[in-house]
Amino acid sequence: MNLQRNFENAKYVTKFLSELSDEKIASILVQLADELLKEQSYIIEENQKDLLLMDPEDPKFDRLKLTENRIAAISKDLVNVAKLKSPLRKVLMEKTLLNGLNLKKVSVPLGVVGVIYEARPNVTIDVFSLCIKTGNVAILKGGSDAYFTNQALISMVHYILELNYVSKFIVRLLPPERSSTEALLNAVGLVDVIIPRGSNSLIKYVREHSKVPVIETGAGIVHTFVDETADIKKSQAIIFNAKTRRVSVCNSLDCLIVHEQKLNDLPFLTEPLSSANVIIYADEQSFEALKDHYPTHLLFPAKEEHFGIEFLDYKLSIKTVTDLESALDHIAKYSSKHSEAILSENEENINRFLSRVDAAAVYANASTGFTDGAQFGLGAEIGISTQKLHARGPMGLEELTSYKWIIVGTGQIRN
Known part of the structure; x- marks a missing residue:
């Protein structure tokens, strides 16, 4: 040619x-x-x-x-x-x-x-x-x-x-x-x-x-933050969908950020992920919360290399934070500015997150899997x-x- x-x-x-x-x-x-x-x-x-x-x-x-x-x-x-x-x-x-x-x-x-x-x-x-x-x-x-x-x-x-x-x-x-x-x-x-x-x-x-x-x-390095007020049933479904619907697409979840007050709920939030054989790389606090509840062959301590990475696979990292500001800092450091989400029932937290996060698509209480031209009513992309x-x-x-x-x-x- x-x-x-x-x-x-x-x-x-x-x-x-x-x-x-x-x-x-x-x-x-x-x-x-x-x-x-x-x-x-x-x-x-x-x-x-x-x-x-x-x-x-x-x-x-x-x-x-x-x-x-x-x-x-x-x-x-x-x-x-x-x-x-x-x-x-x-x-x-x-x-x-x-x-x-x-x-x-x-x-x-x-x-x-x-x-x-x-x-x-x-x-x-x-x-x-x-x-x-x-x-x-x-x-x-x-x-x-x-x-x-x-x-x-x-x-x-x-x-x-x-x-x-x-x-x-x-x-x-x-x-x-x-x-x-x-x-x-x-x-x-x-x-x-x-x-x-x-x-x-x-x-x-x-x-x-x-x-x-x-x-x-750009590539999608996607985060979802579960704050201290999040509805755990709603959050469980959103997390599972965002991670497992199609792991090879750029809007799939890579890092789950969890408020420390939700650590006791973490086994429930991640339970469906084990059925899909999702490997979890958990930081120290989240690892302790999961070690007796999540399959040992799928749970590993997180290293620095597990944050800021687009997995495109059945893999997920977890980061524990003390407040919204810490979650925002983590996202600002590692985000590729593709899609980011907050799961919360607190209107002030939601508004701060939507305002502060610098990304092409920012969500409240919804799966990042919707970042797609057809889903946005654009026909295709x-x-x-x-x-x-x-x-x-x-x-x-x-x-x-x-x-x-x-x-x-x-x-x-x-x-």
Whole structure:
């Protein structure tokens, strides 16, 4: 594949995307949703080829795996995106100056969006749907771990585009080799923005080596604080869900922070975790509270290395604190600014936590598992940004747009 030519073609076709009507785009997405369901056996067959090459114990295995239910969810997200209103051509602001100049601030596409991701085949479809809906061209660089799955999915995308007489260059899948990544990171003037989705090491590499602007979708080092007033039944269910619903996703719980007045309740709070074989790394106080109640083969003393880590596995650290301020300090030190939660019945504590915690998503009495574009009603997401420039949190349609100023005059000149 001639990568330079692909980037040039991608830049060229951006002008044709603006000519697609909202109705046409919606129709393409619905047709693709139907095609995925129709060909799910083939998708699973190709996905199995990738899975056979990966260790089932690898945390990426769960992300890579596609099932009928997961394909159905991807299909449903496509339909949801199709139904959403286009964020393009919106007048964000309009005013007329004293000199008579009329100013409008209007939403426009970003242009060519490059996405680098690992063993996450759902990203292939999510990015396509969000980019075509927002008038952006997508260049995808998937990992070699998902080679067969990504090839199957992109072939279906291209098939539907051809049926609708739309250029396949509006979405391209680059070869999985590292050289493709290097070429994409250096495509200055042809690619407008790069979004990495994956491990800390991938995101760091892209940030440090890209000559193209980068929007980081950071790793999730997620905390949940159980304060002294927390309802223990409610908290037990939330903790179990946040940790075990899907351990390989970035919104899963990594560190449970417990007020010392709740240590007697800790065996109850963690009881369901043992049924899922969750390994706990407990600090000294929480270890003492659990040692006669939690399975010994799953309970270990915590070390410094067990805090500030994204486990992506059936593992959890526990930190004991004396008050809310100590919990806030711990989060500030170790958080990746992704998703953080407080479990409390004290309104003052809740408000202080929501106000003080610096993260893309901050929760009170709910599972962090909800940090997700589809769950937020965005249809799907291109990633969850943990930075503060341009976009933060789940990036849906609105976050894939920029704006331009349109100025209309009647002959004005500046003095």
